Amino acid sequence: MNLIWLETNGCSGNIISFLNSENPSFEFLKQRINITFSNSEMYPFGTKAMDAFFDTIEKGDYILVVEGAISTKDNGKYNIIGYYNDRYISALEAVKTASENAKYIISAGTCSCFGGISASYPNISDSKALSDVIPYKKIIKMPGCPVSGNWMASLLLNLVEGNEIQLDPIGRPIYLYGNTIHDFCERRTFFERNIFAKKVGDVGCYLKIGCVGPSTKAPCPYTRWNGYIKWPIGVNSPCIGCSSKDFPNYTLFKEDEV
Amino acid sequence: MEIILSPVTRISGFLTIIAEVENNIVIDAKCKGTMFRGFEKLLVGKHSLDAVYLTQRICGICSSAHSIASSRALEDCSSIEIDYNSKIIRNIIHGFDILQNHIRQFYLFSIPDFVNIEAENFKSRIPRDLEIKISDNYVKSLYYSTLAHQGLSIFGGKAPHNHGIVFGGVTTKLNQYEYSKAVEIADELLSFCQTMLEDYFIIEKYYDEYFNIGDSGGNYLSFGLFDDTPKFCICRKGVLINQKYNELNLSEIKEYEVFDEISFIKAPRYLNLPMEVGPLARYSIKNGWVKSSTLNRIKYRVYETKSVAENVKEMLKEVSINKNSTSKEVLDGTGTGITDTIRGALYHNVEIQNKKINHYNIITPSAFNLSPTYNGIKGPLEKALIGTYIEDTSNPIEIIRTVHSFDPCVSCATHLVSKDGVLLNENHFMHR
Ligand code: SF4
Numbered sequence: 001m002n003l004i005w006l007e008t009n010g011c012s013g014n015i016i017s018f019l020n021s022e023n024p025s026f027e028f029l030k031q032r033i034n035i036t037f038s039n040s041e042m043y044p045f046g047t048k049a050m051d052a053f054f055d056t057i058e059k060g061d062y063i064l065v066v067e068g069a070i071s072t073k074d075n076g077k078y079n080i081i082g083y084y085n086d087r088y089i090s091a092l093e094a095v096k097t098a099s100e101n102a103k104y105i106i107s108a109g110t111c112s113c114f115g116g117i118s119a120s121y122p123n124i125s126d127s128k129a130l131s132d133v134i135p136y137k138k139i140i141k142m143p144g145c146p147v148s149g150n151w152m153a154s155l156l157l158n159l160v161e162g163n164e165i166q167l168d169p170i171g172r173p174i175y176l177y178g179n180t181i182h183d184f185c186e187r188r189t190f191f192e193r194n195i196f197a198k199k200v201g202d203v204g205c206y207l208k209i210g211c212v213g214p215s216t217k218a219p220c221p222y223t224r225w226n227g228y229i230k231w232p233i234g235v236n237s238p239c240i241g242c243s244s245k246d247f248p249n250y251t252l253f254k255e256d257e258v
Numbered sequence: 259m260e261i262i263l264s265p266v267t268r269i270s271g272f273l274t275i276i277a278e279v280e281n282n283i284v285i286d287a288k289c290k291g292t293m294f295r296g297f298e299k300l301l302v303g304k305h306s307l308d309a310v311y312l313t314q315r316i317c318g319i320c321s322s323a324h325s326i327a328s329s330r331a332l333e334d335c336s337s338i339e340i341d342y343n344s345k346i347i348r349n350i351i352h353g354f355d356i357l358q359n360h361i362r363q364f365y366l367f368s369i370p371d372f373v374n375i376e377a378e379n380f381k382s383r384i385p386r387d388l389e390i391k392i393s394d395n396y397v398k399s400l401y402y403s404t405l406a407h408q409g410l411s412i413f414g415g416k417a418p419h420n421h422g423i424v425f426g427g428v429t430t431k432l433n434q435y436e437y438s439k440a441v442e443i444a445d446e447l448l449s450f451c452q453t454m455l456e457d458y459f460i461i462e463k464y465y466d467e468y469f470n471i472g473d474s475g476g477n478y479l480s481f482g483l484f485d486d487t488p489k490f491c492i493c494r495k496g497v498l499i500n501q502k503y504n505e506l507n508l509s510e511i512k513e514y515e516v517f518d519e520i521s522f523i524k525a526p527r528y529l530n531l532p533m534e535v536g537p538l539a540r541y542s543i544k545n546g547w548v549k550s551s552t553l554n555r556i557k558y559r560v561y562e563t564k565s566v567a568e569n570v571k572e573m574l575k576e577v578s579i580n581k582n583s584t585s586k587e588v589l590d591g592t593g594t595g596i597t598d599t600i601r602g603a604l605y606h607n608v609e610i611q612n613k614k615i616n617h618y619n620i621i622t623p624s625a626f627n628l629s630p631t632y633n634g635i636k637g638p639l640e641k642a643l644i645g646t647y648i649e650d651t652s653n654p655i656e657i658i659r660t661v662h663s664f665d666p667c668v669s670c671a672t673h674l675v676s677k678d679g680v681l682l683n684e685n686h687f688m689h690r
Contacts, residue, residue: 009293011669012270013318013418019362020404020417027400039267043370045658046263071294080292080520081272083264088292088520117300117315124296146318146418201429201584225416227408229439235415235422236429236582240311242419248315253307253424253586 001160002062004053004098005038005108008091009079009118009127010068013146014109015040020226021149024157032160033063039081050084053094057101063159064102067146069111069118070095070133073126092133099134104159106140107131107171108152113143114245121249131171141171143218145242150223151176170245172217181213181239184221200253201236210254211238218243261654264292266661268367270319271668273628274521275661277643279651287636287643287657289628290521291668301618306332306588306610307425309618313606314419316620317670319362322355322414323599324620325423327606330595332425335610336588342487343578344427349484350440350577351414351422352599353570357447358406358417359600360537360563363665364454365399368556371659372461380655383464392457402450409443409570412436426585432577444571451564458560462553471646472552472660474638477531478539479626481506481605483598490569492562493540493598497528501547508594511605513621516630523671525632526621534638535602535626536665537562550642555663588613601665602626624671627664639664 076090197204414420602623
């Protein structure tokens with residue numbers, strides 16, 4: 001199956017994270033999925049890259065992955081993705097066009113899912129979540145800042161194998177986002193015993209210094225991150241809720257309230 | 259004729275190059291970064307300590323560098339000196355990120371400009387058997403760059419956008435289980451650097467005219483890489499102007515706004531000169547001036563990969579087991595944090611009021627390298643493209659080779675400009 005990985009207004013960290021995936025790895029998935037357009041990874045450049053983009057759309061039946069938020073200010077002028085037929089194509093126009101014929105649409109990362117940091121106040125570029133720009137389309141939401149490459153790779157493998165993916169009411173795969181960080185956190189016993197850390201790096205539960213694990217849904221505690229060794233709470237720092245809807249519009253490092 | 263290359267692929271972010279070509283020679287070039295978020299504005303009002311995590315989101319391929327520059331800015335503001343162990347751990351995190359980037363940049367981004375990896379994209383000069391060898395290593399490089407982020411993650415919790423680096427030091431307490439994993443990862447990466455060098459020399463052999471293509475002007479600048487742990491210093495702070503070494507004087511950096519319909523890259527200048535930054539600049543400042551060229555940029559990136567891998571391996575021996583140090587006593591005031599990183603010199607400046615960010619300014623390496631023409635003087639990449647001979651104007655791969663040699667990152671390059679410490683009002687952007 002063909003895949004378009006469209007980067008929009010963001011840090012392009014979700015494609016880097018995806019390149020980091022293991023079992024299934026990026027190389028493994030490439031045997032099943034043909035990435036026809038990716039600003040970070042494709043060989044063709046300029047017009048030929050844009051040809052590949054529009055050809056894939058014309059053929060239909062592809063997976064569209066969008067990372068970053070969509071800048072809507074001045075008709076999308078704050079984020080141009082390429083030049084085609086004598087004019088500049090904005091990310092706004094590109095996602096609208098590319099979502100037309102897509103078999104699956106995936107929002108990769110919190111910016112694409114909910115606006116994230118790219119759309120945070122004062123949002124000079126008027127950036128929006130993908131779902132706000134193409135409101136009537138079904139979108140699989142894969143939040144995270146960035147989304148772990150392993151979660152993306154697992155989703156893509158399940159999709160090409162035709163497995164049904166159950167989604168929660170806001171579009172996240174339940175098998176990945178069904179539980180909160182707090183549900184399986186390795187510091188849960190500290191929480192139960194009322195042992196709270198006073199600053200990052202210390203022993204204890206991080207609830208009082210800003211941990212939003214109880215309200216954040218993501219599988220970090222058991223999938224962990226790169227190489228399955230560590231994850232944020234595993235290196236003695238709080239969960240900052242990077243996969244949540246309102247990230248980062250709250251204080252991450254809270255003062256100890258005890 | 260005008261050639262519009264948009265998008266320039268195999269980079270991070272959105273870059274457009276507009277080249278004016280006459281008789282197959284580039285006579286003028288313009289560099290445009292076509293995305294904008296306005297990080298300096300969105301940081302205002304945030305809790306001071308949040309800057310370390312938030313600024314990482316500027317860039318998905320060099321996030322750890324922003325965490326270092328921003329924690330340094332906050333520490334400068336509060337006059338805090340971090341302990342040696344924190345410095346070492348930060349440099350290990352940064353080191354693994356550099357390895358991740360350089361391996362990825364060389365194989366995934368640059369190599370396909372010279373070697374036919376998958377399809378018959380262009381007429382290659384490299385014999386087929388060597389191309390097959392390099393193509394095999396291209397696939398292996400995916401594993402090694404992933405492995406480098408695993409190494410980072412042992413200390414940083416996750417990559418991109420690590421959690422380990424915070425104000426006052428690092429959160430990470432390394433235990434011996436994790437230590438043993440990191441040791442092998444560093445060792446594996448170092449052995450892959452040898453492969454990378456061999457592959458580089460093949461390219462050098464068949465494309466040696468690129469030693470004479472891509473001259474940025476050859477003025478170099480560095481903010482120092484690992485210079486806070488002198489044993490492992492890759493490069494000290496410094497400037498090379500007209501091949502002569504000068505001490506770095508931060509007050510000589512000025513940045514200018516350049517009006518453009520779609521581009522948001524600002525123009526930083528040192529003594530009003532455009533400066534090239536990155537591995538070649540670092541090598542030159544450390545070892546004496548080397549000519550600015552497309553191949554030299556690639557060459558010294560590959561050389562540097564090996565030096566960084568060697569240093570990371572040695573730095574691991576100096577980590578104290580089970581020790582960390584952090585702080586939350588951030589004071590009001592102003593502070594500056596600088597470091598050299600993957601693509602060159604990175605500058606963060608912060609003003610804190612009532613524990614909140616009142617003002618933030620960022621100058622990135624790619625802003626130096628990709629900076630637009632200001633006052634009639636071309637930015638380094640623009641200048642480097644002028645004079646390039648293009649064989650087939652419908653496929654100007656020669657331009658792309660030089661662009662990639664700078665390892666551009668536009669997510670980093672597009673920022674607001676500060677004028678006398680005052681951020682330009684966003685109204686300014688409204689009438690674009
Ligand atoms: S550290 Fe956070 S997620 Fe873990 S137990 Fe405490 S509150 Fe819950």
